[in-house]
Every structure is written in structure tokens, then in C-alpha cells.
Amino acid sequence: MKHIIPYCWLASLTLFLCGACRKDAPSVYAGKQFVEFYYINDTKAITTGYSTFYYQEPGVKYDTVLFHVRTVGTLPQKTSYVKFKAFADTTASPAFPDAVAGVHYVSFEDAQLNLLWKLEAGQYEGYLPIVTIRDASLKNATYQLHFRIDTSADFYPGNSDHTEGIVYISDKLSQPSNWTYNFFLGTYGPVKHQFIVEQSGEKWDADFITSIGTNTSLQAYYLFKFSQALNVVNAQRKAAGQTELRENPADPTSAVTFPPL
Amino acid sequence: MNDNTYKKSLLLLMSVLLLTIGSCKDENYRINAIPDITIAPLTVTDKSIGDTVKLSSTVDYGGQTANFSYKWYKYVTLPNYTQVLKLISEEKDFVAVMDSLGTYQLREEVTNTATGITAASLTTWNVVSRAERGWYVLKATVDGNTEMDGFLLSGTTIVSTPHLLSEKYGQALSGEPIGLTFTSAYNYLDPVSNKFTPNNSCLIAVSQKEIIAYRIKDEKVLANTDRLFYEVPAAASRNFAGIISDPKLMVVVNNGHAHGMNPASNSFLPERLGAYNLSPYFTIPPHLTSTDAGYILGFDQENESFVTVRYQQTGITYFPDEYLPSPGGNAYQISSNHLGGKLEFLENTDGSLDTLLTTNGRAYALLQPNAITGKVLLGLNLAELVPTQHNGAHSPIRYADTLLASHYPDLVNASYYTLHKGQPILYFSYQNKLGSYQIESKNYLNQLHSFDPGEEITYLKYLDCQYDSPTSYNFSRLVVATYSNGKYKIYQFSVLGNSLHQEGPLLQGEGKVKSLIYSSPATTAFFNALYRYY
Incomplete structure (x- = not known):
């Protein structure tokens, strides 16, 4: 019987050591x-x-x-x-x-x-x-x-x-980061940007565009409003002997346009 | 331990055990069992929106009397689709008005106030629409405002639901009634959550001053004037005069100018600019394919010219003074511009005035010329409106006939007109009589039917409703509303040759009828057939 006692001590010691190996808590x-x-x-x-x-x-x-x-x-x-x-x-x-x-x-x-x-x-x-x-x-x-x-x-x-x-x-109008290639108002241009700011009284910055989000009804409203206003402005410009509204007055291919309604 | 001692010890142990077991005897057998709370099951058949459900709880407590408290919970689904219990009542009896469609799940909890023990039961029923099939009548009230009555069909039974606007919106619309139209696709924007719910079948009811979207199935006003416009017309100067819709374009006329809206959208766009003044008369081509929709024929009173209001445009369009050649010569080279008169009627019918086409419809208009005491009946080729056909390249006028008052007195002086939808027959009402004029044969009858002398005709429309399902509900009838002593009657007549036969139920209510619509649960077919109303 005596020879069992050391093994009992050894087993107890192992169990004690295993218990002591606790991992540190994460920093948070x-x-x-x-x-x-x-x-x-x-x-x-x-x-x-x-x-x-x-x-x-x-x-x-x-x-x-x-x-x-x-x-x-x-x-x-x-x-x-x-x-x-x-x-x-x-x-x-x-x-x-x-x-x-x-x-x-x-x-x-x-x-x-x-x-x-x-x-x-x-x-x-x-x-x-x-x-x-x-x-x-x-x-x-x-x-x-x-x-x-x-x-x-x-x-x-x-x-x-x-x-x-x-x-x-x-300190200038700049293309908002979320006015991307498939933006509902079409390609970006500073003259177009200025035009829609004037027509709507809104900033049309990234925050405002975010607020419109995917509200397609609201998008349809703005697209209609700006398309209609552009028709009026271009008619007035034509009557005054001017070109249509352009990004670059000397470049006929730079006329401000909006996607079809 | 010797054998004797062992036996003594065993005997002692057994004695102790026996004593212990013997002492475990129940003192007496008078245990009072607590009875179960038994809730009698409740059965509720399908209910409709607006119905009141009253339930009384029947509880059995093993034949004993006891005091109970009650709680009635409704299962409510949150936006994240989880279900929670919402406490509705703590009364013994449950009373609630059904205000939304779908399954109503009711949990009843009964608690013994002495013991705290609770029992529960679940009752489920469906809340269904009662409102999708039937007649909706827009009418003038005694005080000159606008109300809407319903006559709802359930099988062969008609249930009258008067004053729907007062009931569901809280008030009549201010101003005289203007018109009633329909969309199966209204896109509702919840003002609180700012989220859209698409494809709502709604009636659009218009008075001189207001407009609302009324969802038929649950009888709710989804939007009023303030929410139906991106740029709300000023209330003081607001003067709505007409409304029309097809599956791609809905137009309301305010002070002569058109506000367009995609019927699958949620608000009208700003007015279309220009020096024009639209009359309240419009028509649209038959909706044969999706490419035929979105083109509305109207009349500009300012320039006395026919125009089209097209979807995806910001203005209105006039027809050029160009003419579609026809075999045998250009019989009708009539400009549709500067016609020198006032439009008094415009509607479509089947058939074609285009020698190249047999479909795409035709319309007839009555013009009151400035120069003569008669009317000019104009036939218009609706294929001129459609881009896949002539796309507005020519004058749409393909027929003209002068109707002198000396020849057709009742027709010329009539109050209301309508066209048969299958044939070119013009019906008219003069005083309390109905007459007809067959356009192709020029056959004139001034007395198809007479109403009682006290009945004033206030509405006349040939309705060809072939959009309901099952088709047994469909009909093709001349519908006439009369007014007498503050009340209306709506008659339906089938037409057989030159005789009218009254059919269907006589609908009656208070007020004076301006417009009506027969609504069907087959909403897409209904929407596509809406051209039949114009």
C-alpha cells in the first residue's frame, strides 16, 4: 500500500498546476x-x-x-x-x-x-x-x-x-463623393451643380445626397424639377441670343443635360 | 462478530426501519386539491375592417366560485418581424374594433386573485377586406362639400357604407366634388418611419380644394393634399378641376395646369409650365400594351387646341398641322389647333378612325363653336398619341359633323353625354330624358328613357366593366344618377337596340352624384381597364 502514496501526491500536484494556468482576460x-x-x-x-x-x-x-x-x-x-x-x-x-x-x-x-x-x-x-x-x-x-x-x-x-x-x-462647389457615375442626375459638372443648388435652394453636398438615399419618388421629383427649369433657362438664353447652358461656354458638347425622366 | 450477535444487530436494524416506515403514515387523507382554471374556447369567424369584436370569457373553476382577473393580449409583429404581446384590455369582456387586415391572434389570461394561478387560451381569426368589390360614389353634400359613399358587394348582397370620408378621414373634403380615379400601385410613404409600402390599391378622390388617396382594402386614407404634392399648391388659390389616370400617368388639373404623377409613385410633380388652360375633359387610348400607356388627350381652352399630356415630359404637347394621308384623298384635313370653340365632351370608344389600324381606339368630342348655335362632333384618332403608332405626328381629327340645334335640339342642349364603349353611339341627357345619336348612321332618338319629372340627371356614363373576377360580376351598362329632394338614385340600364332595360340594384343615398367607380379585387385588370372610364 505504501508505494501508492507518491503517485497520489504527484497527481494532486499536477491538478494544482493545471488550475494555476489561467489565461489573462482580454484587454477590454x-x-x-x-x-x-x-x-x-x-x-x-x-x-x-x-x-x-x-x-x-x-x-x-x-x-x-x-x-x-x-x-x-x-x-x-x-x-x-x-x-x-x-x-x-x-x-x-x-x-x-x-x-x-x-x-x-x-x-x-x-x-x-x-x-x-x-x-x-x-x-x-x-x-x-x-x-x-x-x-x-x-x-x-x-x-x-x-x-x-x-x-x-x-x-x-x-x-x-x-x-x-x-x-x-x-470653399467651392466640388463633386460630392456620393455623386458617382450612376447618380440619378447624370454626370457631374460644376455648372450643373451650381444650377441645381440655385433651383432647389439645397446644398447638394454629400450629406444632402445621402438624405435622399434610394427614395426614387424624391429623385423623380428633383429630376423633373431640374429638367423643367433647364428647359426654361435654355429657352430664355436662346431668346437672348445665347447658347444653351454649358459647362464650357466654348464647347457645344458640354451642354448641361439631365437623364430622361 | 459471532453469528448470534450478527443476527441481533440485523433484527435491531430491521426494527428501526419498520418504525421509520410506520411513522411515515399520513395523518389523515383530507387533501384539498386546487381545481384547474378552465377557459371555455372562443370561436370567432372572419371579421371585416371596422367590425367590433365582443368576447366574453367563460371560466370554470371546478364548480367552485373564485375571483379572477383578466388580461387580453394581441400578438403584434414588430418591424424586425418578432412577435410581442400587446396588452389590449384588463376587463372581463374583450371589445375591440378591427382596424387592420390579417390574422388577429388574441391571448386571454385568467388569474385566480387568491392563489395567483393563471390559465391562458389563444383565439385566432382573420380580418378580411369587405371593401374591394363594389361601387364608390363621389357626391356633393348639402353644404357643397365632397363625400364618398360605398356600396360593397358580398356575393349578391350589397352593403351601403355612407359618408366614408367623414368616417375614415374625419371630415368631408372641402369644395364641390371634381372626380374619382384609381391606382393599383400607389407607393405609400409612412411619415413616421419614412419607409415606403408599394402597390397600394387606392381611390384618388378630388374636390375643388382637396385630394386624398384612399386605400380600398382597409378603408384608410393614406395621404391628403399636403402629402400628395412635392410642392403643395397654396390652399387659398387651389382650384382642382379634373383628374384622370392610366397605368403610367395620373394628371390632376389645378387652375388649368397639369400636375403629373407616376401612379406607382407617392406624390404629384410640380405643375407643367406654359401658357395653357386645360379643360376638365380628357381621354386615353385603350391600354393594349404597356407602350400604349402614359399618353392623355386633353384640350387647352386658352388656345382652343387639343393637346397631349405625356409621361416623362415636363410640358404639354400640341399636334402639328400635318395630316395623315388616307385612301381616297385627305377627307379631313382639320387642324386640331385654334378650333374657335369650347370643348364640352370627350370620350373614347372601341374601333378606329385610322385606315391603317383597327385598334388603338378612337374618341369623339363635342365642341361648342363660338360662331354657331349647335355643336361640332369631332372624331379623333387615338393612335396619333401612341409613340409606336404615329407619335403625335399629325392632327388627330379624322371626322367632323355639325349638329345644328334646329335638327338635334335635345342633343345640342343636353347636360351630360357619354359614349357606348363598343360602338360609336352617343347618349345624352336633356332635362329628365335620355336620348341617343348613332354617329355613323346619324340615327337620332331624343327619348330612350324618361325619369320622374322631379329627378334631375347629374351623372351619365356608359360603363363597360370587364375586369372583375369571377366574370359573373362583369357588366356593360348605361349608368345614370339622378337627384331629387336631397337624395340620389343610381340606375343601371342594359342597352338592347334602342331600348333600355333597368338592371341590377338601385343604389340610393344622400347628396348629388358627381362621379363613381366600380371597384374590383382584380386590381391589375381593373387598373389596365381604367381607360374604359374616359
């Missing part, structure tokens, strides 16, 4: 705070905002774009600050030039701005401002401001699919 359950841009569909996306001074009064010098963020892991126990970091577009041929800190937007190092990038204790989500600056260069080109959520004293960046943002800054 370990008291760390994360922050990310608010999203509904978990597919990688750059959160986008637009700052278009074109629709603002001439005296307006600054514009604010709010970005919706939310916390992950634990809720802040105290006022907690988020940090954004701007970065340059590294693609081979960027669609737009990079915005310049202090010229097109308030620098991310600005202490006063940094104080606004915060979530209060117990706050799950919030809207954090990016402040853009009206500069003469925006009359000629749209600038892009790429940035990402950076590690701060209070937050780590959350889901990496939702920690990048971009702001398009302009």
Missing part, C-alpha cells in the same frame, strides 16, 4: 479604455466629414466638423481625453492635396482644441470637433485632412477598422 476586460469612431456595420471604413465654406457667409472663417466616437472596454471613471493625429496621404496619386495645419485646419497640437476632445466620466459616446479654417486656397482646390485616433493618457485606439478619419475642406 482588464480595465483599459479604448475609443473608436462610431459605426454600425463592422467593415473597415474611414469615417468621413465635409467642411464646405461655399455655403457659408463670406465673413465666416472657421467651420466645425463633429466626429461621433464611442468608448470600448470600460466607461471613463473621470474626464478622459482623446488624442487625434494627422498624417499625410501616402497613396501614389492622392485625389486631393493634404490640408496644412494652421492654414486649413486648427493644429491638432492646439491646447484649447485638445481640451475639447474629451469624454466625461460615465460618458459612453460623444461628438468631438475638428475645426477647419477658411483659406483663399480653398477657392481653387479641395484639401483633405487625414487623421487617426492616437494613444492618449486616457485612451487606446479601439477597433483598427474604425480609427481613421478624413475631412474634405473646400
